[in-house]
Amino acid sequence: MQINLLNTKLNHYWRNIDKNILVGFLILFFLGLFFSFSSTSSLAGERLNKAYYFFFLKHLIFTILAFFIMFIISAMDISLLKKISFQIYILFFFLLILVPIIGVEVKGSKRWLDLYFFRLQPIELLKPFFILALVKILTLKKFENSQIKYFFAFLLLISVIILLIDQPDLGQTILIIGSWVATVFVSGVSLIYIFIFFSIFIISLGSLLFLLPEKFGYIINRLITFFDPSKGDNFQSSKALEAIKQGGLKGQGMGEGILKERVPEAHTDYIIAIISEEYGSLASIIIVIIFLYIVFRIIKNTISINDDFLKLSLCGLASLLIFQTFIHIGVNTNLLPTTGMTLPFLSYGGSSLIGSAILAGVILNYTKIKLETNDK
DSSP, X not given: OHHHHHHHHHHHHHHHSOHXXXXXXXXXXXXXXXXXXXXXXXIIIIISOOOTTHHHHHHHHHHHHHHHHHHHHHHSOHHHHHHHHHHHHHHHHHHHHHHHHHOEEETTEEEEEEOSSSEEOHHHHHHHHHHHHHHXXXXXXXXXXXXXHHHHHHHHHHHHHHHHHHTTOHHHHHHHHHHHHHHHHHTTOOHHHHHHHHHHHHHHXXXXXXXOHHHHHHHHHHHHHHHOGGGSOOHHHHHHHHHHHHHTTTOSOTTOOOHHHHSTTHXXXXXXXXXXXXXXXXXXXXXXXXXXXXXXXHHHHHHTOOOHHHHHHHHHHHHHHHHHHHHHHHHHTTSSOOOOOOOTTTSSOHHHHHHHHHHHHHHHHHTXXXXXXXXX
């Protein structure tokens, strides 16, 4: 009896899920596993004197966990997920508040909580629920005909940005702001409000950099180096770009790249450069096409959805996915200032993988609504 019930639920899940998006996410998970082995085996063996599969095994464990998280979230009742999303946001926001208090500092940045068995970066888990919390504010019925919803949306943004700047984490700050702007813009806000927001942000950021050079000195140095390489050391980005050029269209071959041995944390922040060096720019282009196709499918689904919350949530989540992808690529190709930004699904790291799984799970959940309606 229980087996029959399980089969019924699985069949229902398979019928209602957007299979194109699901397959896209599964391909990215698989590629992440493959590139994790390729990019970390020499690091584990030569630098840390560990078994060559040490990091791959950790990544495999997190990938399995991430897969189950994606499946559970995508299979949840839509109304339940909408109901608890804000409470989950509050939980992860609380963890983000704990970072400056009890967080672990690495290379001048305090972004992680030490959970003994692994280091958790709360912002990675917070991002999808930040979008859902934002959309909840924008679609509240009592704010339906009032501009005050944008004021509360702005407060939501500022509360997160203050904590990110304190870490400091420029990359995540830019990502959160970009996704916020995209979501608010789609909701129908006037461009005047967006211009005012950007003006306030630029003035505030400039003031912080000027008034607190000791805390934000590294950001200033990176910006100066980006605009004028002769005035600083742009080692990581220049080596990443060099690796991409050396890889050419077809690549140097699996394990033949040297970027992962020359640049610290290359398997996280510079994974697309490693892929390009060893497997060629063609492989990287295919990966970008997969991301673009997933976003295309998400946007296509929003056209036939009448629920404003779902429609706006999907637009915000799609912007989060594509902005993070292009920030990562922009840093790797020296088109953007150096900042720590993982590539969703493909970069090494437990927090990044779990955050990607949450994002994928919510997207799969919200894109199945049209099919469920048709079933009824």
